[in-house]
Amino acid sequence: MTHIVWDWNGTLFHDIDAVVGATNEVFRPYGVGPFDPDGFRAVYTRPIWVAYERMLGRSLHDGEWERLDEGFHDHYHRLMLACELAEGALSSLQSWEQAGRTQSLLSMWGHERLVPKVNELGIARHFARVDGLRSASGGPKAEHMAAHILALGLDPENVVVIGDSVDDAHAAQHVGARAILYTGGMTSRADLEQVGVPVVDSLVNALDLI
Template sequence: MSPAQPVHPVHIVWDWNGTLLDDLSVMVDAVSACQEAIGEPAVDAATYRQQHCLPGRAFHDRLCGRPVTEAEWPTITQTFAEHMAARHPPLRAGAARLLEWVSAQGHTQSLLSLTADARLRREVAQLHLDIFFQRIDGRHAPATPKSEALQSQLAALGEPDRRRVVLIGDTTDDAEAARACGVRAVLHTGGFETLEKLRTAGAPVVDSLTAAAQLAVDRSPRTSQRSSPLGVGLGHDTHRHR
């Protein structure tokens, strides 16, 4: 069956870590290992979510309560890379079916992450998700801002109408990147930052990826209860926390 053709198709830019991946516990373990490698205490999930920020060095500065030294930073980056290389990417339950639903409605999708590009592509292929994305873009240079990465991806996509582009993510940084590029953002609460922090981002905040995808495509007159993604297993709570 060919995809439906909505009157107003949207393009969804998906975040990876904390969004399509349900990897908070994996990231907490990795960051804790980095902290311990430089003689600092491990962190728990609550601390991670409360203190999370980008770039990564600023995050570790916060966790340490002091600036990370030039001698410590290479230890942190190496330890983190080793943990990421060894992980099996934990796809969020129902995410593959949600990507399939978005495509079936005639919308387009891409993936944008600050994960190293080679690792990102390897993980996406491992999970057999590459068929859903027009582009997959990871980080090519250290400390690349998400806004710069988003600008580059939109240019590579042929500059789609930015009024029809929506970034779905889990952090205030995602919302800031979307705003800098003139596109919409929808944030969900199941990732790396707390609800209280997400509420400061100036973007809609919802409780699940299902609700985020539904909100992203709401501008299409073809969107209806009959074509709702709410049965794909990502939760049925569509309450908005804006």
């Protein structure tokens, strides 16, 4: 492997506390929760509206998803200001670069928010390319991964994707790359292990595997 495609939220950026906190805020009026990270992972799934229905124990009403999603993001963007890079993220970026290899960042978070945050944290120079979501609805990550790999001119056989979700593994498989999944995000270890790719508890362990 000569290139890593990193995921952002829940992988390089340790934002699980902001995700759980924002979720608790939007469900407080319903009398649901509060969740801790493990409790949240137990009900989390994609698409996220299905997880919301699990939390409520019923189907969402017309317009309810849009209100919940908007509320979540309002709270998330406030709470994420206190979040930092994941443990081992900076050292992993540096050691991979020092080994003469390349890396990039592909996130399903909004591109207009992602780029300033990456710059603010001082890590933009480590990436050959940074791509966030440029459309209103992201859908599966696979199509975005294909465009990302194409833009970089990479051979997928030389690429490993490191992320925290089942969607990251599916995106890697879609383009013919390998995947390593990290337990620092929203998905439980049990759900990650069902995918059939390596699962690690630290980013340093991910690099050791490569």
